[in-house]
Structure formats: C-alpha cells, structure tokens
Amino acid sequence: MEKSEIGIFYLIKGRIISEAVPVSTIEPSGAVRKYPGKHHELWSELQKKDPDLDDLNCYELPRGRVSYDEKKKKFEITADQRILEVDRFINLIIEEFHLKRPDVEFQEDENYRCSICEND
Numbered sequence: 870m871e872k873s874e875i876g877i878f879y880l881i882k883g884r885i886i887s888e889a890v891p892v893s894t895i896e897p898s899g900a901v902r903k904y905p906g907k908h909h910e911l912w913s914e915l916q917k918k919d920p921d922l923d924d925l926n927c928y929e930l931p932r933g934r935v936s937y938d939e940k941k942k943k944f945e946i947t948a949d950q951r952i953l954e955v956d957r958f959i960n961l962i963i964e965e966f967h968l969k970r971p972d973v974e975f976q977e978d979e980n981y982r983c984s985i986c987e988n989d
Contacts, residue, residue: 872967873937873944876904877911880931880952881922885965886915892937892944902937931983935966944968947978 876889888904888911895902912927933948944966952958953975963970 873969873972874966875902875935875937875944876966877906877908877934878932878962878965879908879911879915879927880933880958880961885958885961886911887965888914889935889966897937897939900938900940902939904934904936908932929983932981933962933978934981935962935968938974941974942972944973945976946973947976947981949981949983950977951983953977 871891871893873892874889875892875895876887878885878887878889880886888906890904892902895904909927912922916922931949931952933946933952936945936947937943938945946953946959946962948962952962959975962968963973
C-alpha cells in the first residue's frame with residue numbers, strides 16, 4: 870500500500886488521465902480516504918495543456934475515482950459502468966494508481982455516467 874494512490878481520473882481515447890496522491894497523504898474522513906480534488910478542476914488543467922479538449926464537456930466523458938476504505942482495507946474504484954465492464958480499462962486504472970487487484974473493489978456510480986457513451 871505504500872506506493873498505492875487515490876485520486877480521480879478520466880478515460881480519454883483509451884488512456885487514463887489522472888490526478889493522484891499517495892493514499893498515506895490523505896487523512897480519512899470516517900473510514901474512507903478520499904482525494905479532495907474535483908473532476909472539473911482537473912479538466913480545466915487538462916484543457917490548458919491540450920486545446921483538442923476545449924470542445925468537450927468534462928461531465929460527458931467517462932470518469933471515476935479511486936478511494937481507500939480503512940475498515941475493509943480495500944481500494945474502491947468508482948466509475949461509469951462502461952469503464953468497469955472492460956478488463957483493459959480496469960487494468961489501466963490499477964496500473965495508473967499502483968494498486969493490486971486483490972485489494973480492489975468496484976462500484977458503479979451514476980454520478981460518473983458518460984453521456985457520450987450512452988448515445989453509442
């Protein structure tokens with residue numbers, strides 16, 4: 870767990886773009902360590918670096934969050950169902966956040982629903 874991270878992420882063109890910190894740097898709120906950053910804040914930074922993203926709305930893209938539950942001793946990947954249905958995407962997230970698969974649980978969250986994906 871010493872290298873494991875928590876944070877937020879987007880799935881853009883098959884790549885995980887994240888903002889993360891080591892889990893040990895965040896104090897738990899209740900039993901959960903949750904990265905305080907917001908998706909729209911990360912999106913603003915990404916748009917400054919990549920003008921191709923200017924026409925996209927941050928709430929329309931597949932995204933999610935990695936948190937840590939102290940009681941369960943598990944990382945939780947909360948994301949759009951479309952992300953959680955694809956092993957390749959799950960593996961990318963696990964790799965990006967330096968997690969071990971047995972230490973991870975998955976949860977779909979409608980707050981992270983990808984409106985672009987729904988129109989496929």
